[in-house]
Structures are given as C-alpha cells and as structure tokens.
Amino acid sequence: MAANELPTGTVDAVVIGGGAAGLNGALMLARSRRSVVVIDGGDPRNAPAEGVHGLLGLDGTPPAELLRRGRDEVRHYGGHVVPGEVTSAAPAEPSPEGDPRFAVALADGGRLRARRLLVATGLRDVLPDIPGLAGHWGRGVVHCPYCHGWEVRDEPIGVLATSPASVHHAVLFRQLTDDLTYFAHGTDLDDDTRTRFTARGIRVIDTPVERVESGPDGVTGVRLADGRTVARRVLAVATTLLARTEGLAGLRLPMEDLPNAMGRRFVAGMAGTTDVPGVWVAGNATDLTAQVGASAAAGALAAAHINADLATADTDAAVRLTPAR
Ligand SMILES: Cc1cc2nc3c(=O)[nH]c(=O)nc-3n(C[C@H](O)[C@H](O)[C@H](O)COP(=O)(O)OP(=O)(O)OC[C@H]3O[C@@H](n4cnc5c(N)ncnc54)[C@H](O)[C@@H]3O)c2cc1C
Numbered sequence: 001m002a003a004n005e006l007p008t009g010t011v012d013a014v015v016i017g018g019g020a021a022g023l024n025g026a027l028m029l030a031r032s033r034r035s036v037v038v039i040d041g042g043d044p045r046n047a048p049a050e051g052v053h054g055l056l057g058l059d060g061t062p063p064a065e066l067l068r069r070g071r072d073e074v075r076h077y078g079g080h081v082v083p084g085e086v087t088s089a090a091p092a093e094p095s096p097e098g099d100p101r102f103a104v105a106l107a108d109g110g111r112l113r114a115r116r117l118l119v120a121t122g123l124r125d126v127l128p129d130i131p132g133l134a135g136h137w138g139r140g141v142v143h144c145p146y147c148h149g150w151e152v153r154d155e156p157i158g159v160l161a162t163s164p165a166s167v168h169h170a171v172l173f174r175q176l177t178d179d180l181t182y183f184a185h186g187t188d189l190d191d192d193t194r195t196r197f198t199a200r201g202i203r204v205i206d207t208p209v210e211r212v213e214s215g216p217d218g219v220t221g222v223r224l225a226d227g228r229t230v231a232r233r234v235l236a237v238a239t240t241l242l243a244r245t246e247g248l249a250g251l252r253l254p255m256e257d258l259p260n261a262m263g264r265r266f267v268a269g270m271a272g273t274t275d276v277p278g279v280w281v282a283g284n285a286t287d288l289t290a291q292v293g294a295s296a297a298a299g300a301l302a303a304a305h306i307n308a309d310l311a312t313a314d315t316d317a318a319v320r321l322t323p324a325r
Helices: 018-031 064-077 166-174 191-199 290-321
Strands: 008-015 036-040 080-083 086-092 101-105 111-119 122-128 157-160 180-185 203-205 210-216 216-223 230-231 234-237 240-243 254-256 264-265 279-281
Touching: 008 018, 008 086, 008 101, 008 290, 018 036, 018 064, 018 111, 018 290, 036 064, 036 111, 080 264, 111 290, 157 166, 157 203, 166 191, 191 203, 216 234, 279 290
Parallel strands: 008 036, 008 111, 036 080, 111 279, 157 180, 157 234, 180 203, 240 264
Antiparallel strands: 086 101, 101 111, 122 240, 210 216, 216 230, 254 264
C-alpha cells in the first residue's frame, strides 16, 4: 500500500496535523516500529514565511521544504502521511482488555481506527481588523523578533499595539532597529512606560491607526485617523493565538484562555498528556509561543510517551495471555 493511503484495521497511532510537531512525533513512532498515520491539512502556520529561522543546522530552510523532508523521513520508516482534513475524532469502544480506541473520520469520507491519538493541529493567528494589514502577513507584517527580526533589522519599524503587552514587543523590536514607532492605537500606556520609551528613542503615536498603506514593494506606511501618514516599511503586531480545534470536539479535550487575551490552547501536562486517556497534544496547539524547534521537540517527546504507554499495554496483554504457572 502506498504511504499516502489510509491503512485498514486499527493502527497504533493517528497523528492529527503534519507540521513540525506532528511529523516529529510520527518519526519517533515509526522508528519505534509503531503503525502510524499522519493526517495533514497542509496549512502550516508559517506558510507565508520565506524561511524557518533560528533552527540550528536548518536556519533559513523554506517551511515547505522542511516539511517535505519530514514527510519523506516518516515514510522512510514505514509511517503514512496522508493529505486530508480530520472532521471528527472521538473515543470508540475500548478493546475487551480496556485499551483505548479512537474513531477518526476525514472530510473525503475516509475512516481510521487508532489506539492512541497525537493532536498536533497548530494554531491560527488572528490579526487586528485594520484595513490593509492582513495582506502583508508574514512579510511586511510580522509578529516574532526571533523568526524574522534579523531580516527586518535597521528598517523603519512600527509596533501596532493590540494590548498593554505590546510594550514588551516594542522593547524586543528596539533591539533590531533604531527607528521604531509605537502606535498605541487605543491601548493604555502609562507615564513610566512613556519615560522608558523616550529613553530608548521609541516614538509614541496615540492617534488611532486607520489603515495600512502599501506599494509594489510592500508596506509603505500607516494612515492615522487624523489623515496623517507615518512612513514605515515593517509593522510588528501581536496576533491572538487560537489553537486549531476543527474536527476535535468529540475528544472533549480541556481548553484554557490565557491572560491579556493572548489566546486559547489545549491544556496538556508533562510530555503532552491530556485528561483524556490515550490522547496527547504537542506543538502550537498547546504551547502557543513554541517555535519550530520547540514544537518538533514536543512532538518527539509526546511520541516517546505514547510508545511507552503502548509498550506497557502490549506487555499487560501478553501477561493476560500467558498461562499461569
Ligand atoms: C509568519 C510566521 C513565521 C514564522 N517563522 C518562524 C521561524 O522563522 N522560525 C520558527 O522557529 N518558527 C516560526 N514560526 C512559528 C512556527 O510557524 C510554529 O512554531 C510551527 O508552525 C508550529 O508547528 P506545529 O506543528 O505545532 O503547527 P503547524 O506547523 O501549524 O502545523 C499544523 C498542521 O496541522 C494541520 N491541521 C490542523 N487541523 C487539522 C485537521 N483537523 N485535520 C488535518 N490537519 C489539520 C494544518 O493544516 C497544519 O499543516 C512562524 C510563524 C508565523 C506565523
């Protein structure tokens, strides 16, 4: 059977989401001789970026190239990576010995049964609703000083505040350019922070932002509500980070909202364990600030846990089948 087709029967693990977290998890499981199927919608969070930065040994690799290599590595060890969207996943009748089982359905009608699940669906970035902003996401509109800060160094940068937490964003981007403007855009900015900004040469604009202006080479500036335009080449903006939950409601995984409207994530414990026996979560779906390296590492760790859990279950089952002496 081709490595991009669905196997029949019950597999050891289904991985929902084939980004860095899911693929690294699948790689560990496949190398442990576990039957594993990754279902991936092919829509990773960093798709708009030119390269993956800050990843040792692979710095600057295009995101699609990194994932292509990851899929090849999983398939090399017998794992399956199947393009598709999971539309439902839910606990099914456990085995007679009480080992968990899950039923997974795909948008194209495909069906899978699994002993364990690794949820690695990533997150969605929600941008503030400012005309002209979204079209530049990942290029002229950035969020992460470690992902693309070096690439925009020394440019005229504007921090578009979305909450008081954007103050922290500003001091990080100040490390990358001497030409930084903070657009408070209706957020609170106390006197102490204004003093600190002045000391670092950060200009503050309190007039609300009306729209982002652009030209053939990308962002050119910010139009304010009073009609002025402030020239900027790059805008840094903190997005709201929402774990991707499509198709997962049937698992009833606990979720939590993080402070300062930062976002919403799946709650997970050590190595991605959840309150639902047999289900693990890794990557941005639970750790909203994880970069590619941390997401991949979390997937690998969760997979090692899953393999250990399966090894215990397999040994328990073997003991039950061994006649008493
Ligand atoms: C613009 C931008 C640039 C970035 N640049 C960098 C960088 O330079 N360096 C760095 O380390 N990090 C960078 N990041 C962060 C990086 O994107 C994340 O750390 C990483 O993508 C998290 O990996 P993940 O596997 O958790 O999720 P993702 O990579 O988002 O993968 C999740 C996958 O799950 C799939 N999926 C979701 N739901 C379903 C479903 N129901 N059924 C099937 N599949 C599903 C999605 O289609 C997707 O392919 C950047 C982020 C952004 C937004």
